[in-house]
Amino acid sequence: MESAIHTAAPPEAGRSRGSLAEDVCRRIADEIVLGQLAPGTRLDEVTLAARFAVSRTPVREALKQLAIMGLVETRPNRGSVVAALSVEQLNHMFEAIAELEAACARHAALRMSEADRAAMRQHHAEGRAAMQAGDIERYEAANVALHATIIRGCYNPVLIDMATSLRDRVSSFRRTQFRNLERMSESFEEHSVIVEAILAHDVITTYREMRSHLISARSATTRAAPAWGNAPATAAAPLPPDPLP
Structure with missing residues (x-):
């Protein structure tokens, strides 16, 4: 075909x-x-x-x-x-990336250099401009750059390798969520909370908000991408409560 x-x-x-x-x-x-x-x-x-x-x-x-x-x-x-794809497979990958990126972000809140923080602010500003213009391609590029900067900012090579590898696997799926301009705006607002928490060195809020952001991305992605083979769509299992007090 x-x-x-x-x-x-x-x-x-x-x-x-x-x-x-x-x-x-x-x-x-x-x-x-x-x-x-x-x-x-x-x-x-x-x-x-x-x-x-x-x-x-x-x-x-x-x-x-x-x-x-x-x-x-x-x-x-x-x-x-x-390959034949399934909602269940994608849900499993998003569960893993939610935990991994939240852990990266938590460490980044304490370990990012000033240059890292400046880059994060710049990518967030680029996302704002793209969102306001309704430019999906530019927003996706800013989104990728922002997440990559936060992941690298954890300065843990094992976490960086695991999170980056998994992000690469779901990247094409994640792009589909921004076909909905309302989701682009929601994503930007979620980023704003995460960036603010990182700049404030607030590890608990950073962890929780990044995890919540990726759970939202999972839901938006499964709504937007139709290519799940012939398997019936199954609801995502809820993630357990976050482990932080």
């Missing part, structure tokens, strides 16, 4: 192999999440390379990354195919 999206990609000349692979990966991931590539669809390297106007190398790298994200699987005699 071919995707419903047929917009040609920019030509390969002048772009690095890494950036080409990232672009192809993102575009295929978005089509999978939005249901434009159905579960079981074969992803042929030659066809995709022609469609995106790139060589097979960045396509091959993109498919490897999509497999790591759980969006693509390799089957004998068929090669890469779109």
